Amino acid sequence: MPPSGRLRADAARNRTALLKAVEELLAHHHPAQISMDLVATTAGVGKGTVFHRFGSRDGLMLALIQERAHDLGVAITDGPPPLGPGAPARARLLAFLSAIVDLVSRNKGLLAALGPAIATPTDQGPREAHPVYRTWHGHIAGLAGQERPDLDTDMLAHVLLASVHSEPILDTLARGEGERLDRTLRDLVTALLPERPAPERPDPERPDPEGPGAT
Amino acid sequence: MPPSGRLRADAARNRTALLKAVEELLAHHHPAQISMDLVATTAGVGKGTVFHRFGSRDGLMLALIQERAHDLGVAITDGPPPLGPGAPARARLLAFLSAIVDLVSRNKGLLAALGPAIATPTDQGPREAHPVYRTWHGHIAGLAGQERPDLDTDMLAHVLLASVHSEPILDTLARGEGERLDRTLRDLVTALLPERPAPERPDPERPDPEGPGAT
DNA sequence: GACGTTACTGGACCGCCGGTCCAGTTGTCG
DNA sequence: CGACAACTGGACCGGCGGTCCAGTAACGTC
Numbered sequence: 001m002p003p004s005g006r007l008r009a010d011a012a013r014n015r016t017a018l019l020k021a022v023e024e025l026l027a028h029h030h031p032a033q034i035s036m037d038l039v040a041t042t043a044g045v046g047k048g049t050v051f052h053r054f055g056s057r058d059g060l061m062l063a064l065i066q067e068r069a070h071d072l073g074v075a076i077t078d079g080p081p082p083l084g085p086g087a088p089a090r091a092r093l094l095a096f097l098s099a100i101v102d103l104v105s106r107n108k109g110l111l112a113a114l115g116p117a118i119a120t121p122t123d124q125g126p127r128e129a130h131p132v133y134r135t136w137h138g139h140i141a142g143l144a145g146q147e148r149p150d151l152d153t154d155m156l157a158h159v160l161l162a163s164v165h166s167e168p169i170l171d172t173l174a175r176g177e178g179e180r181l182d183r184t185l186r187d188l189v190t191a192l193l194p195e196r197p198a199p200e201r202p203d204p205e206r207p208d209p210e211g212p213g214a215t
Numbered sequence: 216m217p218p219s220g221r222l223r224a225d226a227a228r229n230r231t232a233l234l235k236a237v238e239e240l241l242a243h244h245h246p247a248q249i250s251m252d253l254v255a256t257t258a259g260v261g262k263g264t265v266f267h268r269f270g271s272r273d274g275l276m277l278a279l280i281q282e283r284a285h286d287l288g289v290a291i292t293d294g295p296p297p298l299g300p301g302a303p304a305r306a307r308l309l310a311f312l313s314a315i316v317d318l319v320s321r322n323k324g325l326l327a328a329l330g331p332a333i334a335t336p337t338d339q340g341p342r343e344a345h346p347v348y349r350t351w352h353g354h355i356a357g358l359a360g361q362e363r364p365d366l367d368t369d370m371l372a373h374v375l376l377a378s379v380h381s382e383p384i385l386d387t388l389a390r391g392e393g394e395r396l397d398r399t400l401r402d403l404v405t406a407l408l409p410e411r412p413a414p415e416r417p418d419p420e421r422p423d424p425e426g427p428g429a430t
Numbered sequence: 431g432a433c434g435t436t437a438c439t440g441g442a443c444c445g446c447c448g449g450t451c452c453a454g455t456t457g458t459c460g
Numbered sequence: 461c462g463a464c465a466a467c468t469g470g471a472c473c474g475g476c477g478g479t480c481c482a483g484t485a486a487c488g489t490c
Contacts, residue, residue, distance in 0.1 A: 008486055011438060035476060046440025051478060053438090133383070155387070155399040162381035163374045168348070172370070184370040191406040223457055226467060250447060261469025266449060268467090432490095439484070447476080455468070460461100 015053055017043040019064050023107065036060075062130055068107055069132045072099055076139055089146035090193045096139060097160065097185045104164050105178035137161055147193045156192075160185060230268055232258040234279050238322070251275075277345055283322055284347045287314055291354055304361035305408045311354060312375065312400045319379050320393035352376055362408045371407075375400060 007015065021043035025034045036057055040047040054060040081087035082095040140157035163169050169181060222230065236258035240249045251272055255262045269275040296302035297310040355372035378384050384396060 008438065010486070014439085036478080037476080040440085047478085048440045048480080049438075050440095052440095055478095057477065137383070151402060152395050152399050155384075155395045156402075158381060158384050158387070159374075159378045159396070159399055159403070162377040162384060165381055166373060166377035167380070168352070169370075169373050169377060172373070180367050180370045181374075184367050184374055187366060187371075188374070188403055188407065192403065223467065225457070229468085251449080252447075255469085262449085263451080263469045264467075267469095270449095272448065433488105435486105435488085437484105437486080440481100442480090444479075445477100448474100450473075451471090452469100455466100457466080459464090 011053070014043065014045050014049055018045065018050060018053065018060070019067065022060060022064055026107075031061075062132075065130075065132055068103065069135075072103055073132075073135060075099070089143040090189075093140065093143040093147075093189060093193070094186055096143070097189065098182050100136065100164060101173075101178055101182040101185065104170075105173050105176075133161070144189075144193070151192070160188070226268070229258065229260050229264055233260065233265060233268070233275070234282065237275060237279055241322075246276075277347075280345075280347055283318065284351075287318055288347075288350060290314070304358040305404075308355065308358040308362075308408070309401055309404060311358070312404065313397050315351065315376075315379060316388075316393055316397045316400065319385075320388050320391075348376070359404075359408070366407070375403070 018039065021039050022034070025039060025042060036050055037047055039060070040050050043050075050060065054063055075083045076092075076096060078084060082091040083099060085092075087095070137154075137157045140160055141153045144151065144153040144156055163181060163185065172178075173181065233254065236254050237249070240254065240257060251265055252262055254275070255265050258265075265275065269278055290298045291307075291311060293299060297306040298314060300307075302310070352369075352372045355375055356368045359366065359368040359371055378396060378400065387393075388396065
């Protein structure tokens, strides 16, 4: 998903190599100990290339996240239900949460990098969240608000999303226990949102386990 | 709360000055842009002193957190209900969450520092959570487990605590909207835990709003 | 297919930061 | 009051994110 203008052949190749290198490194090392030099070396390019293309460390991390999140973004706006429009809000929300947990689990360490980069210190004042976070947050808040307009769904969305930046939870995900997080989030949402037909069996809206997301 | 042995007079004075300096700086600047040199200068001591006493940047941050969290720790083990033992688990849990939100709100930026320092990269393998986090997490999981042993309360506790490391939520707290987080967490917990008498009015167990915590 | 333009490349370089070290100093105890 | 140990603090180190610019190689033009 390169930016608007086409890239020169070698530039595109290096861009891909860099993103792949970062992903690989993130899978095995803590983000704090991944230097830009290391990324460049792993990708087989010079450090100047990294900064020329991505501007900064955060830019690199955010580009990776944006790329991995792109498919999910398309799925929730144009895809088929229950992720896409058409299904009831509650079912869409459950599907979306599962998709996010899935996305984060399959890209181990991806969100660990997002944590530091999620907000850019615009100046000295408050900060601005990254587009990907804004999209996810808005989607959750919107869906929840359809069912429970009485709640502070804005804050609720932040709380639900917070789980995928939390170090202890990311550790758990890294150990392959992503389903525990998924189930816990589902429990929270089902407890909070009214379930129209049956009061106890949330299984029907279980989303397709291999939905959109990274490849 | 100096470590076991008593401190030399000047050492104790400098320790206090350093913690106060960090707290002050955290209130006005993003943790990432607070250097150890700056802390030392602000406190009026040399950098060597900082490292001699606290070992590392994380050590300094954790010492500050531990000091602020101490009162709350005492309150939940020995204090009066609803925070301390004696009250029903659900009421204690609600009181505890309010106390944490209160603690974090009053120490703006304190937990922003915890985020990076919450887990120490023990070696290369997994990480170990800080005692303060372990205590909080265990308390929440234990209380929730008394009411809903069927849930994955271990993960639930992580999810609830995640909200106080989340950058967007910390921003909200910094703007003085701590009550929103408090209310949202209460909504989550009351939705999840059975309420024995009436099915809709969680007000009675509202804890004392000015409980224990930092001064 | 040769050529000039232009964007890309990559390694040397910079300033800063966390952390170390040790000579000098100052509190404490017999 | 003296001696010892603990504390102090600034010079110093390795490494990091980020900059710079001379060399290079891809693309449009004829």
